Amino acid sequence: MALAPGETSETFIREVDENLRRDQAEAVFKRYGKWFAAAAILLLIAVGAYLFWKNQQAERAAEGSEQFAAILTDVGTGKTGTDIDQRLDALAKDSTGSLSGAARLTSAAVALQKSDRAAAIAQYRQVMDDGDVPQAVRDTATIRLTQLEFDSLQPQQVIDRLQPLAVKDSAWYGSAGELTALAMIKANRRREAGVLLASIAAAKDVPAPIRGRAEQLASTLSIPAAPAAVPPAPAAR
Structure with a gap:
């Protein structure tokens, strides 16, 4: 094949190589293009799901904090009835980490206000032994439990x-x-x-x-x- 004017053999070889690579890429895309597109869509779905989950977690945390603040306000006004126990129990089950631990510590404190020493001790002990709550919350439970059990x-x-x-x-x-x-x-x-x-x-x-x-x-x-x-x-x- 004759070379075009001003074209060297090296330039010709490079162009042939580029054409070959382009033809190979087109063949690969025709064969696997649908799979690439599906993978890209799945990646977008996964990222979107993760962002949605993070947003839901933040909203739940904010909602739980508001609920806990409302409970503390009611306890501060002297309310320690069954309604408070149920709200604290629900918050402890629906929350995780510090909020769950704080709700359980409050349940123990409310039990003490009602002179239910056994219930308070049991609650403090559960929090102290629960590895899913932060160490600071467990330490608080340890101190309170030891104060209650000191004489025994x-x-x-x-x-x-x-x-x-x-x-x-x-x-x-x-x-x-x-x-x-x-x-x-x-x-x-x-x-x-x-x-x-x-x-x-x-x-x-x-x-x-x-x-x-x-x-x-x-x-x-x-x-x-x-x-x-x-x-x-x-x-x-």
């Missing part, structure tokens, strides 16, 4: 349960530390309790009422101070 638990049980929370970098250091110190006193570990209470009283991040109680309780413990240093005897002249 062995001191070491209290200490072991609260050990992860009775540390300085914990948001619950004051409450968990105070309960731990009381358990130590109950176990006749007064020196350890005094050291812990003194630390709580000096912790600026701990709420003032807890710091005040810790300071007062520490002062009631007779913890010997370190012996004073004896000054050296004057040198004989």
Whole structure:
């Protein structure tokens, strides 16, 4: 085949190669074009479904928050009847995460207001052991459960349960530390309790009422101070 004027063999080969690739692409599209189109449509449907699901989740969360706020308002005005229990139970079942946990914690608090200690303990225990709620909610349930069960638990049980929370970098250091110190006193570990209470009283991040109680309780413990240093005897002249 003769080359066109000004056309080199390299240019000719490249054009032939491009034509061949175009013919191959057209053949592939004719054969698989419908599948490509179907895959693209399915991808669009999947993306749309995901965005719709996210939007629904956000709307449900907003709706649940409004319901919870309304319940808290009613509880604040002294309403603790069956209607409140049913609304809290429904919210806990229809929600997830923090909102579900908060609804269950509120159910326990309402049970205590009605002097139903057993129901409150059972609710706090379920939240404490529920790995599907955030750790902060579980920690709250742990503190409240331990307060209610303190008199029926062995001191070491209290200490072991609260050990992860009775540390300085914990948001619950004051409450968990105070309960731990009381358990130590109950176990006749007064020196350890005094050291812990003194630390709580000096912790600026701990709420003032807890710091005040810790300071007062520490002062009631007779913890010997370190012996004073004896000054050296004057040198004989």
